[in-house]
Amino acid sequence: MRRSKENNPGSIAAPNVQDRFLERCTIIRKKLQLVGMTAMLLACKYEEVSVPIVEDFVLISDKAYTRKDVLDMEKLMVNALQFNMSVLTPYVFMRRFLKAAQYEKKLEFLSFFLIELCMVEYETLKFQPSLLAAAAIYTAQCSLWRLRTWTKTSEWHANYTEDQLQECSKLMVTYHQKAGSGKLKGVHRKYSSYKFGYAAKTEPALFLLDPRHNC
Structure with missing residues (x-):
């Protein structure tokens, strides 16, 4: 295609x-x-x-x-659908939030990888598109830099605190962890390619699942 x-x-x-x-x-x-x-x-x-x-x-x-x-x-x-195609998706917010994070390409690829993993997960339906976008960028930053990173600038633009992102972020980490071994491997295969910076091969931020890192 x-x-x-x-x-x-x-x-x-x-x-x-x-x-x-x-x-x-x-x-x-x-x-x-x-x-x-x-x-x-x-x-x-x-x-x-x-x-x-x-x-x-x-x-x-x-x-x-x-x-x-x-x-x-x-x-x-x-x-x-009465020709109503208008949909508020995480994509609308991703561009703005990524700019606030002063992103590099690898952060963009990994953030979109996490968002696309969420698209087939029932658990994520309860989250607003803006929160999904913010959590994806936060989780991607944690994965890339191996520490919890959510600046005041990102918080101001996204209107979410780091604590508000935790529930969604932890789910994203688990999706990332199992992405290569589940039945639905299309997204993992896509983001394991050179075109997408091998984003899927980035180590998931497992430390976010550790209760000791919640304080």
Whole structure:
């Protein structure tokens, strides 16, 4: 699939589009992959400049679906959602918070790696997108620098204290720790590449899970 950006806001928005559609419509199991593909297509159309073509998704599905299947599902989904594609995602906040952190590329890659790991985890649904973004950057900094790092500047821009990030950050550490061994390895494989700075190979900040580091 041809993509122009290293980090794609469409991939972060797609789960929200998919979940909102499934709240409204009952879909048989064999069409769930089609729903996921179409949600990605819609999110990319709304969020990005360079959009993958329908044929890309047909190939990804190993031709389990046709072009007509995708377009029919697209029509069904936009009508069910009443053409409301506006989604507040962590991506919106990541850029601002990363600038506040005076980031390097390796921090950006690792932060987005952690965010994408969260996209398939039910436990993270309770967190606001802004908190997910702040926690990802905080956790990435801890992983890279091997110490707890959350500056006053970052706190001011994110409007979250270090203590407020702890619950979400600890979950991210556990996701990072098991990313290479679970059933869903796509994100780990993506961020284990040169293009993404081998971010997935960074050692997780396990010290954040130690109660002795909470004080």
